[in-house]
Amino acid sequence: MIPFNKPHLTGKETYYINDAVATGKISGNGKYTKMCQVFFQNKYKFNKCLLTTSCTDALEMAAILLNIEAGDEVIMPSYTFVSTANAFVLRGANIIFADSRPDHPGIDESTIEKLITKRTKAIILVHYAGVSCDMDKVMELANKHNLVVIEDAAQAIDSFFTGKDGIKRALGSIGHLGAFSFHETKNIISGEGGMLTINDTQFVERSEIIWEKGTNRSAFFRGEVDKYGWVDIGSSFLPSDIIAAFLWAQIENLESIQEKRLHIWNRYYEGLKNWAKENEIELPVIPDFATNNAHMFYLVMNSEIQRDSILNKLRDQRIHPVFHYLSLHKSPFYREHYRGDELVNSDNYSDRLVRLPLFYDLQNKEVDLIIKTLQQVFDS
Numbered sequence: 001m002i003p004f005n006k007p008h009l010t011g012k013e014t015y016y017i018n019d020a021v022a023t024g025k026i027s028g029n030g031k032y033t034k035m036c037q038v039f040f041q042n043k044y045k046f047n048k049c050l051l052t053t054s055c056t057d058a059l060e061m062a063a064i065l066l067n068i069e070a071g072d073e074v075i076m077p078s079y080t081f082v083s084t085a086n087a088f089v090l091r092g093a094n095i096i097f098a099d100s101r102p103d104h105p106g107i108d109e110s111t112i113e114k115l116i117t118k119r120t121k122a123i124i125l126v127h128y129a130g131v132s133c134d135m136d137k138v139m140e141l142a143n144k145h146n147l148v149v150i151e152d153a154a155q156a157i158d159s160f161f162t163g164k165d166g167i168k169r170a171l172g173s174i175g176h177l178g179a180f181s182f183h184e185t186k187n188i189i190s191g192e193g194g195m196l197t198i199n200d201t202q203f204v205e206r207s208e209i210i211w212e213k214g215t216n217r218s219a220f221f222r223g224e225v226d227k228y229g230w231v232d233i234g235s236s237f238l239p240s241d242i243i244a245a246f247l248w249a250q251i252e253n254l255e256s257i258q259e260k261r262l263h264i265w266n267r268y269y270e271g272l273k274n275w276a277k278e279n280e281i282e283l284p285v286i287p288d289f290a291t292n293n294a295h296m297f298y299l300v301m302n303s304e305i306q307r308d309s310i311l312n313k314l315r316d317q318r319i320h321p322v323f324h325y326l327s328l329h330k331s332p333f334y335r336e337h338y339r340g341d342e343l344v345n346s347d348n349y350s351d352r353l354v355r356l357p358l359f360y361d362l363q364n365k366e367v368d369l370i371i372k373t374l375q376q377v378f379d380s
């Protein structure tokens with residue numbers, strides 16, 4: 001059987017975990033946490049980053065940092081994971097859902113401005129499949145209306161955007177805040193895990209306090225204050241150093257992981273592009289301003305019936321593709337609250353998108369088998 005995902009272990013995870021245990025400091029903000037944070041800050045030019053127990057937590061920290069209150073509005077795509085919305089719903093925000101682009105599941109940037117009102121606080125973007133939104137357009141709009149931009153970069157580690165100024169910037173470093181995931185389904189993993197990036201300096205000091213349960217403990221350990229106490233709201237957002245030790249082993253292999261994933265992605269693309277064109281099936285589009293971090297390989301089929309039939313028939317052949325998000329504006333939890341327009345592109349991706357298996361240990365011959373089987377079951 002070929003599963004959809006198989007977590008990849010690089011070999012040194014338990015070695016670094018043993019080391020963390022041996023140092024006797026396995027709570028948060030230890031040696032490996034700092035090593036991971038410094039690595040990401042240097043490599044991707046984040047102003048500051050904090051490891052968190054999940055991307056969900058990083059998004060919740062972002063909502064607290066923004067002082068989101070009941071009645072505030074935040075704009076985000078409907079085609080996303082529940083955490084993008086839940087983090088803000090927890091603070092009482094009204095979610096204003098935007099549609100996806102016709103050529104990509106990411107937010108349709110051209111539809112954002114008409115959703116902005118006096119109550120809008122932030123725009124939350126999702127770099128779907130690790131492919132960048134048009135950050136020039138979004139940042140311009142945010143500046144014009146004085147809004148905060150948060151990048152849900154859960155899928156977007158090691159992916160970039162090149163703006164009109166010709167500068168290539170890492171995703172998660174462009175908005176005021178960014179949130180990453182190291183869940184086992186992402187490119188680099190720690191089981192559960194995440195990271196908040198803080199690019200706007202106005203949020204730096206408070207981010208550390210919220211991370212440390214509302215205390216100024218980090219400043220205390222740096223010797224900046226002579227006692228620490230309760231100074232703000234917060235929660236337990238920082239992971240154990242055991243998690244960071246695991247992540248460090250992944251970070252050391254980031255390049256080879258990305259290379260291998262890209263190889264698999266390109267093999268799918270080359271193997272499917274002519275067939276897709278003949279059958280009017282859409283393959284992923286990477287705009288000129290974006291890079292491909294090979295987080296995901298997906299197809300957009302002609303109809304929901306065809307998509308479901310392909311999923312079933314491939315599973316009968318012991319290959320496990322999966323569909324993806326159900327539009328959040330139609331979810332059992334939120335549909336009563338949603339007062340907006342129809343979001344046809346979002347619904348289309350809910351109905352017609354298929355994700356193929358993509359993980360480090362997937363062999364060339366398995367990729368070829370998936371391609372061949374897909375074409376066979378499509379014809380049958």
Ligand SMILES: *Cc1c(COP(=O)(O)O)cnc(C)c1O
Nearest residue numbers: 054055056081083154181183194
């Ligand atoms: C995976 C994912 C999340 C949640 O990440 P966790 O680390 O599991 O909390 C949020 N948003 C998007 C777009 C994701 O893909």
